[in-house]
Amino acid sequence: EDQVTQSPEALRLQEGESSSLNCSYTVSGLRGLFWYRQDPGKGPEFLFTLYSAGEEKEKERLKATLTKKESFLHITAPKPEDSATYLCAVQGLETSGSRLTFGEGTQLTVNP
């Protein structure tokens, strides 16, 4: 069974204070790892897909990295509008087709 654990559960930063969110996973063969952002009252918004260890993706102040056991979402010089819940999900080779297993998320608050 695929498993995803995200840490910390909540993170409070000052504007400009860089940090990282962690996503540890267990899968019997990784098909893909996905990062999403979710704002209150909205559906998850796709950010990145990572497919293999060593891969990195960047978008504005966000950078996602992947190893064989975990993924990090690095946030550089965050702004208040980066406040949201960040979700990590994995798709395993042996799980049913397109099934995604989500972590519980990290709730990020960036104070001005």
Added chain:
Amino acid sequence: DAGVIQSPRHEVTEMGQEVTLRCKPISGHDYLFWYRQTMMRGLELLIYFNNNVPIDDSGMPEDRFSAKMPNASFSTLKIQPSEPRDSAVYFCASSLGRRQPQHFGDGTRLSIL
């Protein structure tokens, strides 16, 4: 571009009533997913379709839940009879291909009294 469209956005009904949630996927997407999100269990996959055919319904909690996809642009999730423990936010998502990212609608917040 239009994203995934869900209706209604909010639904409040009494226990025992039938509830129908609706979803219009992104045009051209061949996979459609129904999820449920709660504080206790997070985001859980209920069922997904490929080319309108149900592929995996192992997440459907009980026989009270059913889902259909009569055509490529419409799907429904039905709960009959509804119970208070069904209260949650229900999301629909779609993707183009099996390995591509899933794009979510803004959900239906369901409250069963």
